[in-house]
Amino acid sequence: MGTMQLESVPEPKYLHLKTVLSEALDQDFAVGEILPNERELAARFGVARATLRQALEQLELEGRLQRRRGVGTTVAPPRVGVDVGGAQHSWPGESVDGWEPVDAAEEAVLSPALLKLLGTAPGEMVLAVRRSRVENGQVLAAELLYVPASSVPGLSAIDAPAGPARARAVMRELQKLVLDGQDRSVELGSARPEDAKELDRLPGAPVLLVTTRYFTVAGTAAVSVATYRADTCRLTFGDSGDVQITHDARVAS
Template sequence: MATTQLEPVQEPKYWHLKTVLQEALDSEFSVGEILPNERDLAARFGVARATLRQALEQLELEGRLQRRRGVGTTVAPPRMGIAVGTTGASEGAWPGSGSESWRTVGCAEAVPPAAVAAVLGTGTDELVHTVRRVRMMQGQSVATELIFVPSGSVPALPALLTPAAHAPAVLRELHAMALESEDRAVELGSARAEDAKQLDRLPGAPVLVVTTRYRTGQGVAAVSVATYRADTCRLTFGETGTVQISHHEQEERREAS
């Protein structure tokens, strides 16, 4: 078979500028500092403003910059290391058990997405209990979560529940069951309108989607779909209980709550 020689691909001008800007952020600016305006930056680096905007947008997607209306473009703080638990059976692994940084914001009966219904083994038009939660870190929302629980998983749930009692009752019934195992998958996605509102992002912003299946002896009892801000979060998996936060050459360690 003949060998095909690939031609070297020239690096786009905005990408090279992004690298230069990144080095400037590391050496000249501190976290929270406001960058000069676009005109001054473009003049400093000798590029068109359109090229500069592309580079700034890429740095924002990577979590290095934050654009805030009425403030300007500022240097973003380091990504937060967020432990998402261990894979496999462990004590208190049901969502809502133990000490967590999640806050429950509502619960309703709704038809789950088709992919979730397939995992749960429910019908395409069958209502399931849907708990919505928000995860807070350092005073800001970093993730939203939907926990889908079919009626068959919580047969002892009272028929009549007030809105305030719905989510606690569903989670309480889950905790009464023996959890055999759990598994997680992580993928890159785009923020839906409702999630974007909770996360203070624009719809379509890049997010990390963590899908967790909770299993008992009877099969999958619940599915969690958690959506994390991709620009601020660094997900960590492991059993050490320690979260490592790193951002370029800056590093610190803190114990996970």
């Protein structure tokens, strides 16, 4: 990458720099290659480091770059397709969908928004099942599945040991109910420390939060909050209205 100065342009300087950097990534760098540090890049392009950071953040959101702990900023590899639509009348865990149970424990503190979504009162017992979505040995998403004890009578009788066995036991009890349907929403968020560690991201990195509410005729039976890496995901919506995440190489946001 040669030294160059950015000329005055009508668009914000960081967007023009993003375009220049994107062209350089195509021509001068290989997948997985580590970029020079911010000070060196800012000097080469004659911009402030704040402008450079804005451009790098945009490229990260578009899936061109990855920021990794202890490594730095690298050129992102091609993406792998992931479907998160799911069958409208299928409980989580009923089909082979790449999710692996990790643990289940009583959630002591829930946000007001989650309590409202679950239809539970503060202090009511809610079990949280943690699962990871793994494909080709790579963790693609981290999920917390919240299950109120009041909606699944068999939860209080579970005596399975902590870990995957307990998580599977909670899901088996949930699947004994008759699923009436589900709804789903997607929003951009920031990675919490525990999710960031599991996804090999930095805390606060942009992520996609896919929230799914499972309900029976009696009301909400469970709520899933799945965290996907925003820098590797492009959302598409099929004819059925299901949400899909497709990982394409070099797809603009």
